[in-house]
Each structure stands twice: as structure tokens, then as C-alpha cells.
Amino acid sequence: MEISSLLKRLHQGDARAVARAISLVEDQGQSGPDIMAGLDPKRLETSLVVGITGPPGAGKSTLTASIVKALRNEKTRVGIIAVDPSSPLTGGALLGDRIRMMEHTLDPDVVVRSMATRGRLGGLCAAAGAAVRILAASGCRLVLIETVGIGQSEMDIATLADITMMVLAPGFGDDIQAMKAGILEVVDLLVVNKADQPGAQKLLLDLGREATSSGRVLQTVAREDQGIIRLLDAIFALEQQLRQDNTLQIRRQQARQREALDWTLELLKPFLRQQINSSPTANNDPGEIARQLAGRIIAEHG
Amino acid sequence: MKTIYRVLIGKPGLDGHDRGAKFIARALRDAGFEVIYTGIRRTPDEIASSAIQEDVAAVGLSSMSGAHLRLFPAVVDSLKRAGAEDIPVLGGGIIPEEDKQLLKQGGITSIFTPGTPVDTIIHAFTEACSKQHQSRR
Numbered sequence: 028m029e030i031s032s033l034l035k036r037l038h039q040g041d042a043r044a045v046a047r048a049i050s051l052v053e054d055q056g057q058s059g060p061d062i063m064a065g066l067d068p069k070r071l072e073t074s075l076v077v078g079i080t081g082p083p084g085a086g087k088s089t090l091t092a093s094i095v096k097a098l099r100n101e102k103t104r105v106g107i108i109a110v111d112p113s114s115p116l117t118g119g120a121l122l123g124d125r126i127r128m129m130e131h132t133l134d135p136d137v138v139v140r141s142m143a144t145r146g147r148l149g150g151l152c153a154a155a156g157a158a159v160r161i162l163a164a165s166g167c168r169l170v171l172i173e174t175v176g177i178g179q180s181e182m183d184i185a186t187l188a189d190i191t192m193m194v195l196a197p198g199f200g201d202d203i204q205a206m207k208a209g210i211l212e213v214v215d216l217l218v219v220n221k222a223d224q225p226g227a228q229k230l231l232l233d234l235g236r237e238a239t240s241s242g243r244v245l246q247t248v249a250r251e252d253q254g255i256i257r258l259l260d261a262i263f264a265l266e267q268q269l270r271q272d273n274t275l276q277i278r279r280q281q282a283r284q285r286e287a288l289d290w291t292l293e294l295l296k297p298f299l300r301q302q303i304n305s306s307p308t309a310n311n312d313p314g315e316i317a318r319q320l321a322g323r324i325i326a327e328h329g
Numbered sequence: 330m331k332t333i334y335r336v337l338i339g340k341p342g343l344d345g346h347d348r349g350a351k352f353i354a355r356a357l358r359d360a361g362f363e364v365i366y367t368g369i370r371r372t373p374d375e376i377a378s379s380a381i382q383e384d385v386a387a388v389g390l391s392s393m394s395g396a397h398l399r400l401f402p403a404v405v406d407s408l409k410r411a412g413a414e415d416i417p418v419l420g421g422g423i424i425p426e427e428d429k430q431l432l433k434q435g436g437i438t439s440i441f442t443p444g445t446p447v448d449t450i451i452h453a454f455t456e457a458c459s460k461q462h463q464s465r466r
């Protein structure tokens with residue numbers, strides 16, 4: 028397909044063109060840069076990217092589907108990127124988040140894309156940032172990114188999304204016990220899902236008065252579409268605030284820099300591997316090998 | 330860099346026996362594919378639409394209900410209507426010998442039965458994906 032016609036169809040919201048554009052970038056095809064350069068900046072500017080993270084089974088996909096349902100009532104076009112890990116051994120991946128969103132499958136204004144991490148540390152694949160922008164350019168007012176995780180590395184999502192939220196549920200208390208105080212320092216919103224389950228009140232208590240009265244902790248029953256309107260109100264109120272005080276622009280700039288760093292490291296890997304494999308093994312300490320190599324490169328180019 | 334193939338495994342129809350589908354999904358994952366699994370009881374249109382959104386290089390269908398003669402070609406037709414006839418559809422399940430020819434006529438490129446070795450299935454997916462990727466250029 029010609030890139031110009033691909034871009035035209037993409038901006039018309041054509042499902043095939045959108046999907047193919049993401050693949051071309053994800054597979055690092057030659058046309059990737061031209062596609063990215065051809066995206067409508069106006070649409071990128073007005074779209075909002077929301078990151079949804081949390082432990083496995085907390086209800087991220089169910090909540091996403093429920094948010095999508097509410098947005099579709101308002102005729103808002105929405106994109107969803109669901110990220111799951113690739114197997115480090117085989118490179119393969121089983122991507123099953125779509126199952127919870129099947130009710131929207133025939134709606135052309137709900138675009139779901141499953142992506143695998145493809146060997147990158149942290150929760151996000153290298154191409155997710157590009158996929159987000161392609162979905163935004165195709166007319167999605169909101170792009171939701173679902174990733175698994177509660178650890179620090181998964182917080183990569185925080186640099187890619189304009190607004191981040193963590194989904195917790197009763198029964199995951201032990202996991203978050205250690206970090207619960209710090210959660211609101213790394214995410215914007217904390218959603219206590221499965222509020223219909225017995226442990227929900229205990230979880231809220233554990234989070235502490237200060238957190239729960241901050242307006243940044245919300246309760247949902249995603250399976251029953253409860254609490255979703257409030258959550259969306261909180262998201263859009265935060266968006267307005269972030270746009271007004273310029274925080275959104277700053278976050279996006281940082282996200283771009285972080286992504287650029289990731290891409291650079293990705294592109295340098297073959298060269299670095301070759302340097303390491305071919306250098307004489309006078310030294311057995313991997314740390315020292317790395318320091319020497321980095322030192323040589325910096326001395327030459329720094 | 331090695332191309333990673335994306336495939337969709339889906340179960341059209343009303344039967345809820347997804348052991349076969351899940352088995353194949355995991356086998357393909359272990360062979361290095363990215364497998365989008367859409368779960369049970371999907372309509373042919375839902376499967377085709379998902380396949381397009383996910384830009385997969387092949388679709389694998391599983392049916393244990395005997396409705397494969399209607400459902401498998403219906404996915405092929407749905408893809409065709411959406412302008413995605415280049416995505417090959419493979420099918421597996423309890424499929425009597427005499428149905429195989431009919432399914433082939435209905436556009437199913439490979440047909441597997443419970444006796445088909447996993448390696449044969451993976452090989453068929455690899456071939457189908459490789460061909461589909463060539464048509465992308």
C-alpha cells in the first residue's frame with residue numbers, strides 16, 4: 028500500500044489502514060518514520076492517553092470495556108492498546124485481553140490492538156508509543172493502554188500516558204501492602220475495583236484517610252458498570268487541570284525523550300552485542316566489560 | 330531481524346469446548362507466534378473484525394460442534410466483505426473426511442483433525458503467515 032493512501036485512510040478511521048500502520052512501525056519497517064511524520068498533529072494534541080495498570084486479575088480489561096461502553100454512549104471514538112509480556116524463551120505471546128472487550132468488536136469506533144512486549148524490560152513494548160499516536164490520529168479522542176504490573180518497571184506506562192491509574196481489588200492486599208502509601212506518588216488515580224467484594228472496605232481503610240479523601244481514589248464494580256461515570260469525570264477533570272497548568276505538555280515531552288532513549292538503546296543493541304562478543308576476554312567481570320565498552324564509546328563520541 | 334507472526338485463534342459457534350483452541354494457541358505461542366485469543370462463542374463477523382484490527386497474518390478456527398461447514402466459510406466471507414481476503418483461514422476440530430473438500434472449496438486453506446501432529450499445524454501456520462507477509466510488500 029502507498030504510504031500516502033495508507034495515511035489518508037488511517038485518518039478516515041479505516042480499520043485495516045490503522046492496523047497495518049501499527050504493524051509497519053512495530054516491525055520497524057522502512058515506512059515507519061514516514062507514517063509517524065504524516066500523522067495529524069491537531070488530533071495528537073487533542074487526544075488523551077490514559078494508562079491502566081495493576082496486578083493480574085484486578086479487573087483492568089473489564090474496567091476498560093466498561094469505560095468504553097460509557098464513552099460510546101457519548102459517541103466518543105476510543106482506542107485500546109492491551110500489552111502483555113512476550114515469552115523470554117520463545118519470543119511468543121498469548122494475548123487474551125480482547126476477550127473482555129468483545130462486545131465492542133463490531134463497533135468501528137472502538138479500536139482494540141493487542142501488543143506483546145517483545146523482549147523489552149518494563150511493561151510497555153517499544154512500539155506502544157507509536158501505536159498510541161496512530162490511534163489518536165485515526166480520530167480516537169481517548170486512547171487507553173492496559174498493562175500488567177505493580178512494580179516500578181511497569182511504571183513505564185506513566186511516561187507514555189497523560190494520565191495513569193492503578194486498578195486494585197480485594198485480595199491483592201498483600202501485594203500492595205508494601206507500596207500502598209507510595210502509589211499515589213506514581214499514579215494519578217487509584218481505582219478500587221470489585222467494590223462488591225467483601226474486602227473492598229478493608230482495602231480502602233488500608234490506603235488511609237489521606238489517600239481516600241484526596242479525590243484520587245475511586246471505587247468501581249466494573250463487571251456491573253458501577254462507578255464508571257464518576258471515574259470518567261475524575262479523568263476529564265484531571266485532563267482539564269493538566270492542560271491548564273501546562274503539565275500535560277511537559278509530561279508528553281518527557282515521554283518523547285524517554286521513548287527516544289528506549290529506541291536508541293534498542294537500535295544500538297546489535298552493535299553493542301557485536302562489540303562485546305568480539306572483544307578479547309581479558310576480563311571476566313561483566314560489569315567491568317560494560318564500563319570499559321561504555322567508556323570507549325563515550326571517549327570517542329562524547 | 331526475524332519477523333514475528335501474529336495470528337488469531339477463535340472459536341465460532343455455540344459450543345463451549347475450547348480445550349483444542351487453547352492447546353493450539355499455547356503451542357503457537359511456544360513456537361514464537363503472537364497469538365490473539367478471542368475466546369468462545371464468537372460470531373464469524375466478530376472474528377473477522379478482530380483479525381483486521383489486530384492485523385494478523387492468519388486466522389485459526391476451532392469447532393467441536395459440527396457447525397464448521399457453515400461457520401468456517403462464513404469467516405472467510407466476512408473477511409472478503411471487509412476487503413481482507415488476503416488473510417488465510419485455517420481450521421481444526423472434529424471434521425469428517427468428507428467435509429474437508431467442502432471446507433477447501435469454502436476457502437479454508439488447511440484443515441486439522443485431532444490426529445494432526447502439532448508440528449504439522451505449526452508448520453502450516455508458518456507457511457500461511459509467510460505467504461501473507463509477502464503479499465504485504
Ligand SMILES: Nc1nc2c(ncn2[C@@H]2O[C@H](COP(=O)(O)OP(=O)(O)OP(=O)(O)O)[C@@H](O)[C@H]2O)c(=O)[nH]1
Pocket residue numbers: 081082083084085086087088089090124127175220221222223224247248249250251
Ligand atoms: N466481583 C467482581 N468481579 C470482577 C469485577 N471486575 C472484574 N471482575 C472479574 O475479575 C476477573 C478478572 O478480570 P479481568 O478484567 O480479566 O482482569 P485483568 O486485570 O484485565 O486481568 P489480566 O489482564 O489477566 O491481568 C474476571 O473474572 C472478571 O469478571 C468486579 O467489579 N466485581
Ligand SMILES: [Mg+2]
Pocket residue numbers: 087088089123124173
Ligand atoms: Mg486484562
